[in-house]
Amino acid sequence: MTDIVTNLWLSLPDGIQFTSYTLLKVFIILVPLFIVVAYYTLAERKVIGYMQNRIGPNRVGPKGLFQPFADMFKLMFKEIIIPTKSNRYLFIVAPILTFAPSMAAWAVMPFTDTLVFADINAGLLYILAMTSLGVYGVIIAGWASNSKYALLGAMRSAAQIVAYEIAMGFSLVGVLMAAGSLNLGDIVNSQAGGIYHWFILPLFPLFMVYLISGVAETNRAPFDVAEGESEIVAGFHVEYSGMTFAVFFLAEYANMILIAMLASLMFFGGWLSPLPSLMGDNIVWLFLKTGFFMLLFLWFRATFPRYRYDQIMRLGWKVLIPVTIVWLVVEGFLVYFKVGPWFN
Amino acid sequence: MTETIIFYVFALMTVVAATAVVTVRNPVHAALSLVLTFFTSAIIWMTLEAEFLAISLVLVYVGAVMVLFLFVVMMLDINIARLREGFVRYLPLGIAVAVIMFVMMVSVITGGIFSGDSVIEPIAKAADYSNTKALGRVLYTQYVFAFEIAAVILLVAIVAAISLTMRKRTHTKYQSPSAQIRVTKADRLRIVKMPPSSEPSRSKTLSNESLGNE
Numbered sequence: 001m002t003d004i005v006t007n008l009w010l011s012l013p014d015g016i017q018f019t020s021y022t023l024l025k026v027f028i029i030l031v032p033l034f035i036v037v038a039y040y041t042l043a044e045r046k047v048i049g050y051m052q053n054r055i056g057p058n059r060v061g062p063k064g065l066f067q068p069f070a071d072m073f074k075l076m077f078k079e080i081i082i083p084t085k086s087n088r089y090l091f092i093v094a095p096i097l098t099f100a101p102s103m104a105a106w107a108v109m110p111f112t113d114t115l116v117f118a119d120i121n122a123g124l125l126y127i128l129a130m131t132s133l134g135v136y137g138v139i140i141a142g143w144a145s146n147s148k149y150a151l152l153g154a155m156r157s158a159a160q161i162v163a164y165e166i167a168m169g170f171s172l173v174g175v176l177m178a179a180g181s182l183n184l185g186d187i188v189n190s191q192a193g194g195i196y197h198w199f200i201l202p203l204f205p206l207f208m209v210y211l212i213s214g215v216a217e218t219n220r221a222p223f224d225v226a227e228g229e230s231e232i233v234a235g236f237h238v239e240y241s242g243m244t245f246a247v248f249f250l251a252e253y254a255n256m257i258l259i260a261m262l263a264s265l266m267f268f269g270g271w272l273s274p275l276p277s278l279m280g281d282n283i284v285w286l287f288l289k290t291g292f293f294m295l296l297f298l299w300f301r302a303t304f305p306r307y308r309y310d311q312i313m314r315l316g317w318k319v320l321i322p323v324t325i326v327w328l329v330v331e332g333f334l335v336y337f338k339v340g341p342w343f344n
Numbered sequence: 345m346t347e348t349i350i351f352y353v354f355a356l357m358t359v360v361a362a363t364a365v366v367t368v369r370n371p372v373h374a375a376l377s378l379v380l381t382f383f384t385s386a387i388i389w390m391t392l393e394a395e396f397l398a399i400s401l402v403l404v405y406v407g408a409v410m411v412l413f414l415f416v417v418m419m420l421d422i423n424i425a426r427l428r429e430g431f432v433r434y435l436p437l438g439i440a441v442a443v444i445m446f447v448m449m450v451s452v453i454t455g456g457i458f459s460g461d462s463v464i465e466p467i468a469k470a471a472d473y474s475n476t477k478a479l480g481r482v483l484y485t486q487y488v489f490a491f492e493i494a495a496v497i498l499l500v501a502i503v504a505a506i507s508l509t510m511r512k513r514t515h516t517k518y519q520s521p522s523a524q525i526r527v528t529k530a531d532r533l534r535i536v537k538m539p540p541s542s543e544p545s546r547s548k549t550l551s552n553e554s555l556g557n558e
Contacts, residue, residue: 015346090376120395121395121474121475121476122395122396122399122475122476125396125399125400125403125476126399128403128407129399129400129402129403129406129407132402132403132406132407132408133402133406133407135407135411136379136411136414139411139414139415139418140376143372143418151418154418155415155418155419158411158414158415159415161411162408162411162412165407165408182476311521314521
């Protein structure tokens with residue numbers, strides 16, 4: 001039986017072999033991602049529930065474990081309502097435009113030294129470019145909906161994402177200065193040698209900026225003014241229902257996981273063990289660190305009240321960007337004079 | 345073979361999108377077509393192995409510049425009918441410019457240093473060749489003055505843009521966060537010692553009144 005399969009596989013032309021092999025790898029990355037996204041939504045409701053002294057969803061399946069599937073089927077079978085006088089074509093395209101870049105960014109994510117789908121030199125730049133594309137979906141959704149609230153949400157979101165993207169980009173410039181490479185695998189490997197070689201120590205201000213702007217980039221609480229239930233109902237996706245809404249949702253959670261994983265790769269040594277003499281480097285470390293940052297996203301939402309819009313802008317432009325610029329200068333000196341054990 | 349197909353697909357998309365920028369009626373659609381043009385050009389650069397330039401094009405033009413463009417276009421209440429006026433009047437001028445551009449491009453491509461005969465086909469670099477590093481090296485050595493001058497011009501443009509739009513408005517109320525943070529209890533709150541009074545309390549008077557309403 002296996003012989004037949006092997007022969008059949010080898011008889012295929014090279015192009016098809018390559019394509020199907022690549023597609024298989026794409027599935028191996030994306031299918032677990034979808035499952036994690038699905039259970040992340042459940043984890044969010046459970047974690048915030050316990051933080052607020054509630055139980056959270058516990059009806060569907062044992063201890064509510066099938067809740068994500070119930071949500072998914074509900075959203076899949078709901079009607080997609082297209083508002084009157086909306087731009088029909090763009091209305092449908094917008095969720096896809098948010099979703100596609102958030103998936104595409106995963107192409108260059110390294111999971112271990114060797115386990116990486118596309119090991120490209122400018123990996124970090126590629127991720128920045130892809131995450132910056134997500135804003136189009138939001139803007140187009142807001143405009144195409146032909147709704148005041150949606151447009152307001154889109155405007156807020158666009159201004160916010162553009163502002164925080166600069167802070168985020170600058171903080172990542174610090175990372176690539178320290179690592180001397182744009183390749184994500186090289187960035188992790190340059191942090192080798194135990195916990196005090198991780199970039200979190202010399203780049204702590206940049207890490208804080210990265211984390212805050214990461215939360216703002218994904219439009220999560222306390223920076224979720226783009227959705228702001230209490231002011232503009234649901235912001236840019238107020239007119240969306242059913243599957244189109246689900247796609248927005250999926251993209252947002254995939255982006256959160258992406259930001260969490262990037263934080264652990266770039267500041268916390270990715271798959272490297274904190275104490276290399278005791279425990280070996282393992283992919284489990286990466287998942288643990290990513291899980292911690294994913295928890296932070298939920299914790300923020302349960303803890304902080306929403307920022308006021310003008311204060312978000314002030315924080316982005318007048319606090320975070322100056323902090324990064326100052327620290328980049330400091331770091332330039334550190335790198336130039338080879339200060340500390342971090343810049344070997 | 346595959347690369348040729350990819351090139352023609354995206355080249356076609358670029359041309360169609362670029363045409364759409366100037367032909368579609370809706371300004372938002374035009375801006376989005378421009379986004380598509382940038383994106384497909386980035387992919388064409390990618391097939392040239394210019395990965396740094398391709399990704400920067402997406403990052404800068406698609407991710408930042410066009411977002412602001414779209415932002416402005418969406419906010420404007422544009423009268424599309426008025427926008428279409430004068431199409432015929434300016435058509436001869438437009439055609440003339442287009443013809444001149446076309447002739448210039450053809451003459452550049454067919455003869456001179458950019459012609460297909462004089463340009464040697466570049467050799468594909470090895471997989472570990474870093475486009476970013478090579479570009480940075482040239483930019484900070486050979487072209488460092490041009491690069492610095494460009495940076496200074498950009499800085500001047502930023503300062504000019506801010507100084508043109510920023511004006512002191514006297515009657516607007518705005519908050520000063522630093523002043524808000526510096527505030528102490530003594531600035532806001534005054535505790536006054538009052539002797540207890542013997543008069544009947546106000547609430548009691550009120551309830552009496554409401555009771556004796558009839």
